[in-house]
Each structure stands twice: as structure tokens, then as C-alpha cells.
Amino acid sequence: MTEHIEGQQWRVRLNRDRVLQAAVSLADEGGIDELSMRRLGQELGVVPMALYKHVANKEELLDGMVEAIVAEIDPAVGGADWKNAVRLRVLSARAVLQRHRWARQVLESRTNQTPTVLGYIDSFIAMFLAGGFSVDLTHHVMHAMGSRIWGFTQELFDDPAGPGGGAPVEMAPEAQAAVFEEMAARYPNILQVAAAASHDEGSVVGRGCDDQFEFEFALDLLLDGFERLHRQGWTSRQAKKHHRNGS
Template sequence: MLRTAIELADASGIESLTMRRLGEELGVEAMSLYNHVANKDELLNGMVDAVFHEIELPSHSDDWKTAMRKRSLSFRAVLSRHPWATTLKDSGTNPGPSTLRHHDRVIGTLRNAGFSVAMAAHAFSALDSYIYGFAMQEKSLPFTTEEETAAMAHIMLAQLPADEYPYLAELTADHVLKPGYNYADEFPLGLDLILDGLERWIEQPAPETLRPKQ
């Protein structure tokens, strides 16, 4: 049931997912689904938990920075496969076991690296804000392929007086229109900036309240 619900959401968006349509896809009456979930909210929570199950957990064999980079890249890839999940990230009041295990491993990786509780919370928030934000931005873009990107950039250039918007015109012409440009390539660059900043932060003297546990 969860697999079919996720497939429907992937194909048509979360707004199109109803218990009736899910029942039709499964070949059963919609009311029979309530033998497995109490309501639609419970179904959505289960879907989110299934999505978290797909994310690579930070490995104990990696240093914290490598582990968090792999996990972040995996998370962004999962959200690309299931873009509807970006709107449900905070909707569940009863997170499932995969969600809880994921969060616990992320926090544990940071704590074991020397981050204080407060610093771990800040780092977790910074990383996930970037991951979710990038995924939502990517979802809203009016293009997906290199050809569509180039076509959109040419349209923008035609509408941008270079003397009025010189830097926007420059970025479009000298960056977006370069052969092989892909907006998705921006993600690992931004991720590394955040990880590098966290690395410097944990290595430098910090106020007492944020100082890593010795």
C-alpha cells in the first residue's frame, strides 16, 4: 500500500493522492484501506518514513565530515526522486522508526565527532535547511534538461537590458549558458561550504555554551 501510494505521489503529486484513488490502484474498496491505517495522516506519515528509509545513514567507518556529506548527497537524491516529500517533512507528529533512526544517527555522528548538543542541533538544522531548500528550489524550476535550461536562459537574456541588470546578464551569459551547465551541480558546492564552515567552527575556540564536549 505504501509503495503504491508513493508511486502515485511521484507520478502525479501528493495533492492527487486520495484514499479512493489508492484503493482503485490496489483494486480494493477505499474503506478497506482503513484496516491498515487509521486515516490519511497515518498513511502520509508512513510514506515519509519510507522515504527516510531510502536515505543513506552516516557510516560509523567514515569521519564525521565524509559521513555527513554522503548522507546529504543521498538525502538530496531521494528528495529528487520524491519531490512531494519536501512538503511533508514537518507534517508528521508520530515519526516512524526509519525517521527516528535516521535522526538519531545524524545527531550521534555529530556528537561523537565532538559537537556539543547545541552545536549538533545547529549543524543538523543548517544542513537540512540547505537540503530541503535546494530540493524545493529545484522542484520549482521551469526546466529540467540542459536544452530547456539554455532555452530559458536565452529568453531571459533577451528580456534583460545589460545596462540595467549587468550582473544578472553576466551570470546568465557566462555561467548558465556554458556547455554542460546543470543547476544540480550547484548542490555539492554549497554543501561543501557548509561542511567546511562547520569544520572550522568546531576547531576554533567557541563561547562556553557552544564549546564541544571534551
């Protein structure tokens, strides 16, 4: 990467942020599997070895890319009630991951929690504690939230054209009817539930489930449940006692 000033060619000085932003852009364009130190060096106009002054290896590069996208997530809303604050933060994270479709795969592959990731989780916990939740309830709430704090979750009816999937297979009407007939005979309940999804003709989802709606539906159910337990003064000790007693 160079700049031309008064007929002279000046090399732009690399720094870690420039390297990470270039890596994010490349992954946005071609997917994470196409990203390599060699390809990144070409994009920046340097030899791959020059990159190692800023990131030690590919894993550190991926960690840095996660840092870059976490920085795009809106901070917690000050002064808002805990439920609204959590909801807005989760949906902001989801919007970021939709801009960077490779990010989910990278987040799921991280084995080391970087300071940025730990800071994000810590700030997420803080929203519940600030809302008056006990540490005990907050612990179990975070388990229930799982990957939803990052704006995604593994869905039962994943769309094959969704993140990481290929294009949906186009079928002739006759073949599609035959598939439905076989499904109805073998798995009638699955077919009944799957066929319940309906969308406007102009929907960007087109066919299948509306991922955004389903995500927010599940998120709201969780938040409502957390609120109920909080008001009841729920504790894991009491809950375990009830389970042991079969009540």
C-alpha cells in the same frame, strides 16, 4: 490487486507496507496532488474503506510514505570521518528525493514528527557528536544544515522546470533579447550573476544552474566551516560575547 492460482482468483492480503508502497508508486507516476484514497483503492483493487484498516486517514498515509522513503536513505557509514559520513548521508537523501519528486513537498508539509523522522534526525546528530562536536556546536550546526539533511534547500535561482515547476517557457530570440535588455537596465547585477552559469552542450541540466553542483558546493562550504569551528573549540557563549562587544 489479485492473483490467479489454478484458475481460481485469490485476493492478495493487504498490509500497511503494501498500501504505502502502492501510494509511493502512484505519487511517483502522477504527483502527490493526484493521490487520493479512492485512487489508491482502485490501484489495489479494494474499496477505499479497506485502506482505513491500515492508515487512519490521508495524513497518516503521507506520514507512512515519508517513512518508506526514509528507509531508502543509506545509513551512516561506520568508521568514516564525520565530514565524509555526513556528506554521504546527505547526498544519499538527495538521490532518494530525486527518485521521488513529490517527497520534498510532503516533507515540508509535515507538522507532526513521526518516530521515523525523529530517528533520522537523531542519527544525523549522532554523526557530529561521534566526530567530537560539542552539544552546543551541534545544536547550531543542525540549524545551519536545515533541510539539507533531507537533500534539498530553497535556492535563490530556482529553475522553473525544477521540482514542482512547469516546463520552461520557450521564447523567440527577439523576445529573449528584449527581456535581457530590460533586465540589464533594471537589474544589472542579477543578470550578470545569472548569466555566469555555463554548461556543456550535452549537460542534462541544459540551461540555468547545475542544481547538483550548487547543492554540493554549498554543502561543502558548510562542512568546511563546521570543521573550522570544531577545531577552534567554538562555543555559542563566546560567539555571543564577541557579537555584543562588536568584535
